[in-house]
Amino acid sequence: LSKGFRTNGSSMELGECIQNTGFHEDDETEDAVGGDEENRTSTVKMSPGREEDTYTQIKPYAGMPKEVLLLYSVQARYRLPREILFWLTIVCTLALVALTITVIVMSPRCLSWWQSSPVYQIYPRSFKDSDSDGIGDLKGILDKLDHFQYLNIKAIWISPFYKSPMKDFGYDVEDFRDIDPLFGSMQDFDDLLAAMHDKGLKLIMDFIPNHTSDTHQWFNLSSSGHAQYKDYYIWANCNTTHAPNNWVSVFGNSSWTYVEERQQCYYHQFLKEQPDLNFRNPHVRREMTEILRFWLEKGVDGFRMDAVKHILEAKHLRDEPQVDPQQDPDTIDTEFELHHDYTTTQLGLHDILQAWRGEMDVYSREPGRYRFMVAESYDYEETDKTMMYYGTPYVKESDFPFNFYLMDLPTNLTGTGAQGLVNLWMANMPVGKWPNWVVGNHDKPRISSSVGQEYIKVINMLLLTLPGTPTTYYGEEIGMMNINVTIDEIQDPFGKFNPVSNASRDPQRSPMQWSDGPNSGFSDANHTWLPLHPHHTTVNVEAQQKDSGSVLSQYRALSLLRQAQLPLHRGWMCYIWSDADVFAFLREIDGLDKAFLVVLNFGADSVINLSAITELPEQLTLHMSTKQENYGMPVIKSSIATARGEGLLLEYSTHMRFNPGHASQCFVSEKACYLGVLDILYKC
Ligand code: GLC
Ligand code: MG
Numbered sequence: 001l002s003k004g005f006r007t008n009g010s011s012m013e014l015g016e017c018i019q020n021t022g023f024h025e026d027d028e029t030e031d032a033v034g035g036d037e038e039n040r041t042s043t044v045k046m047s048p049g050r051e052e053d054t055y056t057q058i059k060p061y062a063g064m065p066k067e068v069l070l071l072y073s074v075q076a077r078y079r080l081p082r083e084i085l086f087w088l089t090i091v092c093t094l095a096l097v098a099l100t101i102t103v104i105v106m107s108p109r110c111l112s113w114w115q116s117s118p119v120y121q122i123y124p125r126s127f128k129d130s131d132s133d134g135i136g137d138l139k140g141i142l143d144k145l146d147h148f149q150y151l152n153i154k155a156i157w158i159s160p161f162y163k164s165p166m167k168d169f170g171y172d173v174e175d176f177r178d179i180d181p182l183f184g185s186m187q188d189f190d191d192l193l194a195a196m197h198d199k200g201l202k203l204i205m206d207f208i209p210n211h212t213s214d215t216h217q218w219f220n221l222s223s224s225g226h227a228q229y230k231d232y233y234i235w236a237n238c239n240t241t242h243a244p245n246n247w248v249s250v251f252g253n254s255s256w257t258y259v260e261e262r263q264q265c266y267y268h269q270f271l272k273e274q275p276d277l278n279f280r281n282p283h284v285r286r287e288m289t290e291i292l293r294f295w296l297e298k299g300v301d302g303f304r305m306d307a308v309k310h311i312l313e314a315k316h317l318r319d320e321p322q323v324d325p326q327q328d329p330d331t332i333d334t335e336f337e338l339h340h341d342y343t344t345t346q347l348g349l350h351d352i353l354q355a356w357r358g359e360m361d362v363y364s365r366e367p368g369r370y371r372f373m374v375a376e377s378y379d380y381e382e383t384d385k386t387m388m389y390y391g392t393p394y395v396k397e398s399d400f401p402f403n404f405y406l407m408d409l410p411t412n413l414t415g416t417g418a419q420g421l422v423n424l425w426m427a428n429m430p431v432g433k434w435p436n437w438v439v440g441n442h443d444k445p446r447i448s449s450s451v452g453q454e455y456i457k458v459i460n461m462l463l464l465t466l467p468g469t470p471t472t473y474y475g476e477e478i479g480m481m482n483i484n485v486t487i488d489e490i491q492d493p494f495g496k497f498n499p500v501s502n503a504s505r506d507p508q509r510s511p512m513q514w515s516d517g518p519n520s521g522f523s524d525a526n527h528t529w530l531p532l533h534p535h536h537t538t539v540n541v542e543a544q545q546k547d548s549g550s551v552l553s554q555y556r557a558l559s560l561l562r563q564a565q566l567p568l569h570r571g572w573m574c575y576i577w578s579d580a581d582v583f584a585f586l587r588e589i590d591g592l593d594k595a596f597l598v599v600l601n602f603g604a605d606s607v608i609n610l611s612a613i614t615e616l617p618e619q620l621t622l623h624m625s626t627k628q629e630n631y632g633m634p635v636i637k638s639s640i641a642t643a644r645g646e647g648l649l650l651e652y653s654t655h656m657r658f659n660p661g662h663a664s665q666c667f668v669s670e671k672a673c674y675l676g677v678l679d680i681l682y683k684c
Helices: 027-032 037-042 051-056 066-073 076-106 138-143 146-151 186-198 217-223 282-298 349-362 383-390 405-411 415-426 447-451 453-465 493-497 541-545 551-564 566-570
Strands: 119-122 155-158 175-179 202-207 256-259 264-267 302-305 372-375 469-473 572-578 582-588 594-601 606-608 619-625 640-642 647-653 672-675 680-683
Touching: 066 076, 076 680, 138 186, 146 551, 155 302, 175 186, 175 282, 186 202, 186 282, 202 282, 202 372, 282 349, 302 349, 349 372, 349 383, 405 415, 405 447, 405 453, 415 572, 415 582, 415 594, 447 453, 453 469, 453 551, 453 594, 453 647, 541 551, 551 566, 551 619, 566 582, 566 594, 582 606, 594 640, 640 647
Parallel strands: 119 155, 119 469, 155 202, 202 302, 302 372
Antiparallel strands: 256 264, 572 582, 582 594, 594 647, 606 640, 619 647, 672 680
């Protein structure tokens, strides 16, 4: 007893457990314990050598002392399950960690907002007028945000609304940190941005680095030779009759204008009211970067970089070579008569853009706040110049440069022509980059006017079923067309410069057609800044919302489908067919049996036979036709009929992928495959 309850070197007071009602002794223990109740609470008597027996006969209970528990725990029937459980937990935890790492490593990047939604361009003068002055404004845009939710569009690019004398309708900026009163106030801007973010919409602004307005205070100070600002613009010695060289403006005539005050000429790639900034001056670069930060701080989601190829020009100011060396140099007055070796795409340009990209990345770190950059550069057939704006595998630049090739559809309106234009981008785009498609903007005639309205639906189907981001210029979703503007009505300065050559951009800038009401619901004013298209009574948002076969309803259906169907937004594209009328391609993704065949007719009624494509099943299901009367029509692959301007979206199921068996016909930008068992996408 003197040993008490000493076991395995540790001691305890039995009283601690006896008071516990869960404690019971068996008969033997009862013998060992002294007879009276009081003793039981303080001591337990037992003969030496019997202590182990005593313990093993105590039944386990909650709150048992450690020493007692330890006795049980060494027994095999407790120890074994415990050890099994322990190792099972370790193994499961490790397996979970390994699985998580594997899934993360296997997963392709999530699509960002600028990839998963079309980009919609608003020309703010023409979208919606809220203050009845006949000119659209920011509050007008705010009123119409539901339109984007209806269209399932998340990314909105608004052409410039900075303070401006409006010589080039806002592309001539007087103050990069202010809103023009015509469009509203800074408060209106803040309200618009907040409302857009509330609705999950992203705002892309125009950033216009190449030039300012001649009313910008920097230019006034520069013209007067102010020490700090004198080199903010590009000045050269000249006189009133002789320009420094033969360089011409994009808008026509010499790109030099003489300033009496400074007795020098300044350089302008566009209007004389748009002097070019001197980006070789580090102060100018710093100023423009700070402006970028100003809007990023406000929460702007992206920038469309305006006219970037013009940002730098050669310092030596040598004459540019003539396209026709025999031409009399004095007659050269348009940009198409010179090779722009010294005024566009100069060395250093991409460093500037990459530095801005870096600035934007600083603001992209917050989750869900990626800041997007798109570059505007018309390089025509020099595709390699355009592709440079994608950056390199090591240095990021724009997310994409605008792809303007489909704007040439009017002169390539055949199946083969359409495929050729698509291929111009796909075949030249750097590996792993994201494509995009544009058919119209505020600078180019509306596509439905140049190809004919009968093709607008098939063109929208092309845009929304190709891989990459489609861009939609306001009104394209309802098939708006150019207006006629007489010579006396011309508003666009470019058009005024050259009224006979159809240079005016007014026809594609007419007010948005919302309804069949007065001014088509665009404005309550007596007069709108440009006339409405006469067909607005039938071609308008309100009417088309009610008609399931309208351009608008089909646009919406395609936009929803593009997001919902994995092969359409993540799959690759393979060319299947092209002839004088039809262009057909498929969208499929490895691992998923569901795929889509897109058959687009850009010519006359046609029937194509795709029997030779063994990867296609005999019969396909018609998911959508731009001609409503064909809905539900069964489609046999040996006889796929399309009418002029018709587009078909056919769904099919197959285990045989077309790619990689025909890799030369297929394009994969960000390769992702589908794993049905886990219902996940993975890199492949
Ligand atoms: C861009 C704009 C165009 C403008 C020009 C000068 O090309 O799209 O509208 O006139 O830059 O800023
Ligand atoms: Mg207004």
